[in-house]
Amino acid sequence: MIISKKQAFQDFASAKGLKSTKQRDIILDSFLSCHQHLTTEELYLKLKTDNPNIGFATVYRTLKLFAESGIAREIQFGDGQTRYEHMHAGEHHDHLVCTRCGAIVEFENETIEKLQSEVAAQHGFTIKNHKLELYGYCVKCS
Amino acid sequence: MIISKKQAFQDFASAKGLKSTKQRDIILDSFLSCHQHLTTEELYLKLKTDNPNIGFATVYRTLKLFAESGIAREIQFGDGQTRYEHMHAGEHHDHLVCTRCGAIVEFENETIEKLQSEVAAQHGFTIKNHKLELYGYCVKCS
DNA sequence: TCGTATATTGATAATCATTTTCAAAAAGGC
DNA sequence: GCCTTTTTGAAAATGATTATCAATATACGA
Structure with a gap:
């Protein structure tokens, strides 16, 4: 799974004529090994910690590239920060x-997807x- | 409809111990007579134009109050600006x-709502x- | 109506996330 | 290795929103 994402991004990069750099590799590895829904700042x-020499501008730029390449998706939960999550080809999930407490649970519902297509x-x-987000209180918090 | 919204906000204001001011009245009238989905800046x-003496800080503050009072709702379409739309009691619509071209069409779908409750x-x-938003191209643009 | 306590305003400064700028460094051919 | 182009990192710039604060307006009781 991770390998195919790496491949996918490399394909995108070479198709776009991007040069491969140490920084992008590091950011890609780190992103792929990370939990979902993380902030650029996170x-x-x-x-x-491990790479004190990477600037935050590069992280911003690179995450935008990931989104453009299709291996990541930007999401916004209304707290003012953009989050990035892994994008699994062909599937879509909501939140x-x-x-x-800020807990985020993912779900999928084909019937809802189908109804959306009908409405459109x-x-x-x-x-x-x-984008479908349900806001409320989780089991622990309600 | 507009009158009941005004009433609703006045009830909220007095319950919260807010003082009634000229500026808030003007902003409320303007908001209610306006098309949907407008930006604070808009x-x-x-x-x-008609009230050059109203500061934008007041507009920001007042729109937040409207949202808090329940007569308006904040929405974000990912373009970096918060929009406010009229909130009709009891009903919910999606976009x-x-x-x-930036066109926004509202829709309602009870079945989707029901499925959402089930998932939750x-x-x-x-x-x-x-929040449910479908992004794509409208008739004219596709 | 007057005074007083409290809320509100508007201008400006501050903040926060994100983007741009730009010179220096790195990559990829040739 | 040379040369062109891309990328990087630091810092400055941006854009939306929020906080600050002195001046002003409001509500209410005397």
Whole structure:
């Protein structure tokens, strides 16, 4: 899984004529080995421990590249920070967000996806992607 | 409809011990008579024509109050700006967003809502609100 | 109506996340 | 190795939003 993501990004990079650099490799490894939904800042801090020489501008730039390449997706939960999550080809998942403790649970629901397509078709829209987030309290917090 | 929103905000204000001010009245009228999904800046610019003496800090503060009072809701479409839309008691609508021309279409779908509740229940979540946005191209742009 | 306590305003400064700038360093051909 | 182009890191810039604070307005009791 991780290997194919690496491959996918390398394909994207060479197709775009990007040069391969140490920094991007490090950031890619770190991102792929990381839990989901992390902030640019979180990844930057995590990296800095082992690689104090990587600047945060590079982390920002590289995560944007990951999103562009399709191996990551930007998500925003309304707390002002952009998060990045791994993107698994072909599948899509949505989020339950606990507004008390910040816990994030992922879920998938094909019926909802199908209904979304129907709604879009009714309005003549061609859907590229979507975002569904349910906000509330998790088991522990309610 | 507009009158009841005004009433609703006044109830909220008095319950919170807020004083009634000219500025808030003007902003409330302007907001209620406005199209949906407007940016704080858009409302500020619109106001400034007739009321050059209202500061944008007040507009920001007041829109946050509207959201708190329940007559408005904050929405974010990922373009970096917070938008406010009218909130109709008891009903909830979601959005189709055209990523080319920026068109926004609202829709409601009870079945999706029901499925969301089911998903939340399965994970032990108590849902307070949710957000569903479908991004793609509208009829004209596709 | 007057005074007083409290909330609100507007201008400005501050903040926070993100982006841009730019000179120096690194990569990829040839 | 040379030369062109991309990338990097540090710092400055940006853009949206929030906090600060003195001046002003409001509510309410005397």
